[in-house]
Amino acid sequence: MNAKAFILFLLLPVTSWAQGYAGLGSSAAGFDRPVTGYEFQFPRDHGPHPAYRIEWWYLTANLTGADGLEYGIQWTLFRSALKPFESDGWQSPQIWMGHAALTTPETHHFAERLSRGGIGQAGVTAQPFNAWIDEWKMQGDIADTLSLTANGQTFGYDLTLQAQGPLVFHGDAGYSVKSADGQASYYYSQPFYSVDGTLHLPDREVAVTGQGWLDREWSSQPLAEDQSGWDWFSLSFDSGDKLMAFRLRGARGDFTAATWISADGQTESLPDGTLILTPLETEHVAQRDVPVEWNVQLPDRGIDLDVAALNSEAWMGTRFEYWEGPITFTGSHTGRGYLEMTGY
Amino acid sequence: MTGPAIQALLSHWRTHPLQLVTLLTGIALATCLWSAVQAINAEARASYARASAQLATGQLDELRNPGGYITLEQYAELRLAGWQVAAVLEGPLRVGNRRVRLMGVDMLAYPALPAITEIEQGTSPPDPSEVLTAPGRLLMSPDLVHLFLSADRFPPVIESTALPPDLVLTDIGVAERLLNRSGQISRLVILPQQPRALPPLASIAPGLQRIAPSAQMDTAQLTDSFHLNLTAFGLLSFAVGLFIVHGTVGLAFAQRRGMIRTLRALGLPLRRLVWLILGELLSIALIGGLLGLALGYILAAALLPDVAATLRGLYGAPIDGQMSLRPQWIAAGLAMTLFGTLAASGHALWRLSRMPILAGPGLQAWGSQNSARLTGVIGLGLIAAGIVLSFSAKGLLAGFGLLAGLLTGAALTLPFLLSTILNLFARQARSPVSQWIWADMRAQLPGLSLALMALLLALATNIGVGTMVSSFRLTFTGWLDQRLTSELYVTAKDDAQAAQITAWLSPQVSAVLPIRSTELAHETGPLFLYGIIDDDTYRQHWPLIAQGPDVWNHVLQRGAVLINEQLARRADLWPGDTMTITPGHTLPIAGVYSDYGNPTGQAIVAMPMLEEITPGTATRRFGIRITPERASDLAQSLRDQFDLPPAAVVHQAAMKAQSLAIFEKTFVVTSALNVLTLGVAGFAILTSLLTLWTQRLPQVAPVWALGLTRAQLARFELVRSVLLAALTACLALPLGLVLAWVLLTVVNVQAFGWRLPMHLFPGDWLVLLLLTLLAAFLAASLPAWRLLRLPPAALLRVFADER
Structure with a gap:
C-alpha cells in the first residue's frame, strides 16, 4: 500500500467496486441532483457546481504531426466534492484531480495532479474561463479560443483550440440519463475544436494540427449501484459529422446511449438499445484484458464501424486506472476519435 | 598433559573463590556500565531513526x-x-x-x-x-x-x-x-x-x-552532544573496571607462580601453557561479560525512562522509555569485554611468556622510579596534546579531547607525583619506623598506582561533574525565581474564553500578563517569538546577561528585540547587532537573557511588534500578578467561574517544583554513573591491596623480627592506605575543578547553548574526601585484619623459605 492507495481511500468514501467505478455510484446525500428541464446559462455553467458531487472538464484531441505521425492528447480536470459546498483555505471540501496524457503510435505518457479547492492551487472560473491545476491550464473562451497546456516528467504540450461550431447538448437537452433507474448527469460538449500547437516528447518537439472535443459533465450520482464501468466513444467522421456513444456495464444489464451530431451542430439523441457495441479483440494491458478493437453499430443510420486503438497500451495508471486513447475507424464510414474504458 | 594442566589451573580458583568473584565482578562492572550507556544510546538513536522513518523526514x-x-x-x-x-x-x-x-x-x-x-x-x-x-x-x-x-x-x-x-x-x-x-x-x-x-x-x-x-x-544531531556525554562516562567506567581486572589477574599470576614452575618442570611446553591461560582468561571474560551485559541491560532499563524524559524535555526528541534487546549490542559488548580483559591482563601474560623456566613471574607492575618518570612524561605530553587540541579544534569533540587529555595525562603523572611527595616526606622523617613507613609506601606504590589512578579519575570526575551540576542547580533555581514571577499561570480553552478571563481578572489583580508566542523558521533553526506588554515584572526581574543602554524602553517602545543566550551564542549576536526575524523585520538587539528551559532559540518583542510580525497569534496563556496570599482563592474562583480543569490554573510554586523536577531528572543518570565509578575505584584499591598482600610477607617479616608487633604493623597498613588515598584526593581536587571548568565553559555551551557561572562547594569536597578515606580504610582493613591474625610461624617461615 502506498500514498496512492490512501488517496484512493480518500476519494472513495466506500472503497468497494460494487459501488461503481470511482465512487460514482455511491449515494448522493446532501448533494443536488440533476433534473430534467434545466436551463443552461453560459458562461456560468462553464464554471464549477460545488453542490454536485462530481464534475469534469474533459478534453481530448486527435492530432497529426508535421512528421506525419498520428498523436492524441488528453487534458482532464475532475472535481470531486466531499461536502456540497466550497470554502476558503485547506479545509475546502472540493478535491481537484488533473489527468494529462500524450499518446503516440509507440508510446503513451500520462501524468496526474491532485489538489483541493480554497487555496488557489486548482479550480475553475467561468468568467473569464480558466480551468487549472498547478501549472496545467485551459483558459480563454470555450465558445471561441482556448489555450491548453500540461506537463509530465518527460512530456508536455502547448496547444491552441479554436471552436468551429456550437455547443451540443446530450440526452434531453443536456440531461443525460445513465441507467434504467434514472441516474443522470448534466452533459454538454464542444466537439468542434480545431487544434494547433506543439507537443513536447522526451526526445523531440512536434508541431501538430487536428481536432479537439471538450466534454462538460456534472452530477451527484451518475452511475447506478450495479454499474461497474463504461465504454465511451467520441467519433469524428471524415464527413464532419460526429457521434458520442457510450455503454454503461451493469450487473443487471448494459445501458447504452448516443448522440448523433451532424456537421452543422444539429443533434439527435439515441435512446438505450439503439447502439450496439461489440468488443472484437482484447489486449493484455496492465495485468488485465482490455478490448482495444470494437465494432460499433447504429443500424437505424446504417453505421457499422470497426474501431481500433492507435496505441493499445494507452493505459492511464493513475489513482483511478482506466484506458483512454486515440482511435481510428473504418467500415461504413472512416474517421478518428477517442475511446475511454473504465472498470476493467 | 593438557588435561591435568587445566585441572591444576582451575584448582587455583577453587581454593581462591573470592579472587574469582573479584575478577568476574571487575569484568562485569566494566561491561555493565559501558554496555548500559551503549544500550541507552542505541535505544535513543533507534527511536530517532524510527521517528524519521515514520515521518519520512530527512529524505x-x-x-x-x-x-x-x-x-x-x-x-x-x-x-x-x-x-x-x-x-x-x-x-x-x-x-x-x-x-x-x-x-x-x-x-x-x-x-x-x-x-x-x-x-x-x-x-x-x-x-x-x-x-x-x-x-x-x-x-x-x-x-x-x-x-x-x-x-x-x-x-x-x-x-x-x-x-x-x-x-x-x-x-x-x-x-x-x-x-x-x-x-x-x-x-x-x-x-x-x-x-x-x-x-x-x-x-x-x-x-x-x-x-x-x-x-x-534532525533530532540525532541535536542530541549528539548528550549521547557523547553518556559515552564518555561509559568509557570512563569501563576503564576503571579494567583496573580491577588488571589487579586481580596480577594477583592470580603471582599466587600461581609455584604451580606454573611445577607444570613447566613436569614438561608442559610454555607455548601450550600460555594458550591454556589465555583460554582460561577468555572463558572468564565471557562469563563476566555475559553477567555484565545482563546487569547493563537491567541498569539501562532502569535509567532509560529518566533519560527519555530528559531528551524529550530538552530537545523534544521522540523517544519512549521502552528497552529492546539488540543482537549487535550483545556482540559489541562482549567484544569490548574480551578486548578489555586481554588488554588488562596482557602485561601479566607477556611476562609469563618470557619467564625463565625456574623463575616465577614477578609483580612489579609499574617498575621503578625511572618508569614512573617515563609515564609522568607521557602524561604531561597527553595533557599538552589535550590543550593543543582544544585550541585547534572546535565544538564538543574539542571539549572532550581536552578532558580526555587532562584526565589520562593527570592519571599517568600520578605515580611520579606521589613518589616525589613520598620522597619529600621520607627526607623529613627522623625515627627509623617512620622512615621505614615512608620507604615502604614508596615500595608499594608501583603495585598500587593503577588503583590510585582509578581513584584519581573517579574523584576528579566526581568533583568536576558535581561542581557542574551544583553550579547549574544554583543558577537554575535563581533563574527560575527571576523568570517565574507571576503568582498564577492560566491557560484558556480558546480565544473567546481568553478574552473573558482577561476582562474578568483585570479589576481584581495587579496585572494580567499575556503569554503569547509563535514559532518561526529562522536560519538558526526553529525560533520561538514571544510578545510582552510593558510591566514592571519584566523590567525588574527578567534575567538579562548582556544588555545595551535603556534596554526595556528600547524593546517596549522602540521595536528592539531581546534574544536568549542559546541564540546569541549560536548566531554570535549581541546587543548592538541586528537580527532578521522575518524578511520585513530586521530588529536591533537590545539584550540577551539566560534561558535554561530548552535548547531552541527564543526572542522577545513588544506585543504590538509581535502582532505586526505574525498577526492574529493567539493569547491563551496568562501570568497573573497578585498578592501571594490571595493566589489560592483566586485560582479556585477562576476554575469555578470558567469551568477550567485543575491543570489550567497553575501556581508559581507548582511550576517551579515541576521545572526543578525536570532539572533533577536531567542529571539522574550523571549522578548514578558518578556514584558507580567511585564504588568501582574503591573496589580497585581493595583488589590491588589484596594482590600486594602476597608480596607483603617478605617485606613485613624483617620489621616484625626487629620488634614491631603485628598490631602495629596492621595499624601501619591502614594508615598507609588512608594516607595514599588522601594524597590522591588532594591531587584530584585541582583536576576536578579544571574538569568542572571545561564542562561549564566548553561542553555545556556546545551541548545546551548556555554558559553557567562556576560555583565552588567545599562542603561537598569534604564529604567526598571522608568517603574516600573511608573507602581506603575499608579496602585496607581486610589485609590489616589478616596481618593481625597471621600466625608468627608464617612470618618466621619467610626467613626459612628460599624464594
Whole structure:
C-alpha cells in the first residue's frame, strides 16, 4: 500500500467496486441532483457546481504531426466534492484531480495532479474561463479560443483550440440519463475544436494540427449501484459529422446511449438499445484484458464501424486506472476519435 | 598433559573463590556500565531513526523561509509554476500540562506515511471528508489518546502505533486552526517527481531557501552532544573496571607462580601453557561479560525512562522509555569485554611468556622510579596534546579531547607525583619506623598506582561533574525565581474564553500578563517569538546577561528585540547587532537573557511588534500578578467561574517544583554513573591491596623480627592506605575543578547553548574526601585484619623459605 492507495481511500468514501467505478455510484446525500428541464446559462455553467458531487472538464484531441505521425492528447480536470459546498483555505471540501496524457503510435505518457479547492492551487472560473491545476491550464473562451497546456516528467504540450461550431447538448437537452433507474448527469460538449500547437516528447518537439472535443459533465450520482464501468466513444467522421456513444456495464444489464451530431451542430439523441457495441479483440494491458478493437453499430443510420486503438497500451495508471486513447475507424464510414474504458 | 594442566589451573580458583568473584565482578562492572550507556544510546538513536522513518523526514529536499513562515500564496505560486511541493505546518501544542508536537501535512500531497497506511488498512478507515474537512481528525500513538479525550477543544482522535511518541499528525487544515496559524506553512517538502520545463526556484520563490536532507537539523544531531556525554562516562567506567581486572589477574599470576614452575618442570611446553591461560582468561571474560551485559541491560532499563524524559524535555526528541534487546549490542559488548580483559591482563601474560623456566613471574607492575618518570612524561605530553587540541579544534569533540587529555595525562603523572611527595616526606622523617613507613609506601606504590589512578579519575570526575551540576542547580533555581514571577499561570480553552478571563481578572489583580508566542523558521533553526506588554515584572526581574543602554524602553517602545543566550551564542549576536526575524523585520538587539528551559532559540518583542510580525497569534496563556496570599482563592474562583480543569490554573510554586523536577531528572543518570565509578575505584584499591598482600610477607617479616608487633604493623597498613588515598584526593581536587571548568565553559555551551557561572562547594569536597578515606580504610582493613591474625610461624617461615 502506498500514498496512492490512501488517496484512493480518500476519494472513495466506500472503497468497494460494487459501488461503481470511482465512487460514482455511491449515494448522493446532501448533494443536488440533476433534473430534467434545466436551463443552461453560459458562461456560468462553464464554471464549477460545488453542490454536485462530481464534475469534469474533459478534453481530448486527435492530432497529426508535421512528421506525419498520428498523436492524441488528453487534458482532464475532475472535481470531486466531499461536502456540497466550497470554502476558503485547506479545509475546502472540493478535491481537484488533473489527468494529462500524450499518446503516440509507440508510446503513451500520462501524468496526474491532485489538489483541493480554497487555496488557489486548482479550480475553475467561468468568467473569464480558466480551468487549472498547478501549472496545467485551459483558459480563454470555450465558445471561441482556448489555450491548453500540461506537463509530465518527460512530456508536455502547448496547444491552441479554436471552436468551429456550437455547443451540443446530450440526452434531453443536456440531461443525460445513465441507467434504467434514472441516474443522470448534466452533459454538454464542444466537439468542434480545431487544434494547433506543439507537443513536447522526451526526445523531440512536434508541431501538430487536428481536432479537439471538450466534454462538460456534472452530477451527484451518475452511475447506478450495479454499474461497474463504461465504454465511451467520441467519433469524428471524415464527413464532419460526429457521434458520442457510450455503454454503461451493469450487473443487471448494459445501458447504452448516443448522440448523433451532424456537421452543422444539429443533434439527435439515441435512446438505450439503439447502439450496439461489440468488443472484437482484447489486449493484455496492465495485468488485465482490455478490448482495444470494437465494432460499433447504429443500424437505424446504417453505421457499422470497426474501431481500433492507435496505441493499445494507452493505459492511464493513475489513482483511478482506466484506458483512454486515440482511435481510428473504418467500415461504413472512416474517421478518428477517442475511446475511454473504465472498470476493467 | 593438557588435561591435568587445566585441572591444576582451575584448582587455583577453587581454593581462591573470592579472587574469582573479584575478577568476574571487575569484568562485569566494566561491561555493565559501558554496555548500559551503549544500550541507552542505541535505544535513543533507534527511536530517532524510527521517528524519521515514520515521518519520512530527512529524505527529501525542503524549502524554508529563513525569516519566518511560508505563506499560502507562496505555496500556490510555486504550484502554479509547476513545482511539486507538499506543505507542512508544525508547532507545539499544549494539552493539559503536556507539550506535544503537532504536525499538519497536506494529506493529498505528502509522501506516504506508515501511520496513514496503518489506519487506511484498519478495520474502519475514516471517511476522507472527516479527515480533510472540519473538525478533522488527529492521529497519535495510543499513549497520548487519553490526554486528548479529556480535553474537549480537539477533533476526534485516531490511534496509530506507527507514530513517534509526543507527535500528533493531522491534515494541515486542522493544524492551522489548532495552532492558530491560519495561512502559514512551516516548510515545503520538494517531492521527488517534478515535471519538465520547471522555472528556477530563484525566480518563483526568491525568499525561500532550499535545504538538502543532510543539512536539515534532525533530532540525532541535536542530541549528539548528550549521547557523547553518556559515552564518555561509559568509557570512563569501563576503564576503571579494567583496573580491577588488571589487579586481580596480577594477583592470580603471582599466587600461581609455584604451580606454573611445577607444570613447566613436569614438561608442559610454555607455548601450550600460555594458550591454556589465555583460554582460561577468555572463558572468564565471557562469563563476566555475559553477567555484565545482563546487569547493563537491567541498569539501562532502569535509567532509560529518566533519560527519555530528559531528551524529550530538552530537545523534544521522540523517544519512549521502552528497552529492546539488540543482537549487535550483545556482540559489541562482549567484544569490548574480551578486548578489555586481554588488554588488562596482557602485561601479566607477556611476562609469563618470557619467564625463565625456574623463575616465577614477578609483580612489579609499574617498575621503578625511572618508569614512573617515563609515564609522568607521557602524561604531561597527553595533557599538552589535550590543550593543543582544544585550541585547534572546535565544538564538543574539542571539549572532550581536552578532558580526555587532562584526565589520562593527570592519571599517568600520578605515580611520579606521589613518589616525589613520598620522597619529600621520607627526607623529613627522623625515627627509623617512620622512615621505614615512608620507604615502604614508596615500595608499594608501583603495585598500587593503577588503583590510585582509578581513584584519581573517579574523584576528579566526581568533583568536576558535581561542581557542574551544583553550579547549574544554583543558577537554575535563581533563574527560575527571576523568570517565574507571576503568582498564577492560566491557560484558556480558546480565544473567546481568553478574552473573558482577561476582562474578568483585570479589576481584581495587579496585572494580567499575556503569554503569547509563535514559532518561526529562522536560519538558526526553529525560533520561538514571544510578545510582552510593558510591566514592571519584566523590567525588574527578567534575567538579562548582556544588555545595551535603556534596554526595556528600547524593546517596549522602540521595536528592539531581546534574544536568549542559546541564540546569541549560536548566531554570535549581541546587543548592538541586528537580527532578521522575518524578511520585513530586521530588529536591533537590545539584550540577551539566560534561558535554561530548552535548547531552541527564543526572542522577545513588544506585543504590538509581535502582532505586526505574525498577526492574529493567539493569547491563551496568562501570568497573573497578585498578592501571594490571595493566589489560592483566586485560582479556585477562576476554575469555578470558567469551568477550567485543575491543570489550567497553575501556581508559581507548582511550576517551579515541576521545572526543578525536570532539572533533577536531567542529571539522574550523571549522578548514578558518578556514584558507580567511585564504588568501582574503591573496589580497585581493595583488589590491588589484596594482590600486594602476597608480596607483603617478605617485606613485613624483617620489621616484625626487629620488634614491631603485628598490631602495629596492621595499624601501619591502614594508615598507609588512608594516607595514599588522601594524597590522591588532594591531587584530584585541582583536576576536578579544571574538569568542572571545561564542562561549564566548553561542553555545556556546545551541548545546551548556555554558559553557567562556576560555583565552588567545599562542603561537598569534604564529604567526598571522608568517603574516600573511608573507602581506603575499608579496602585496607581486610589485609590489616589478616596481618593481625597471621600466625608468627608464617612470618618466621619467610626467613626459612628460599624464594
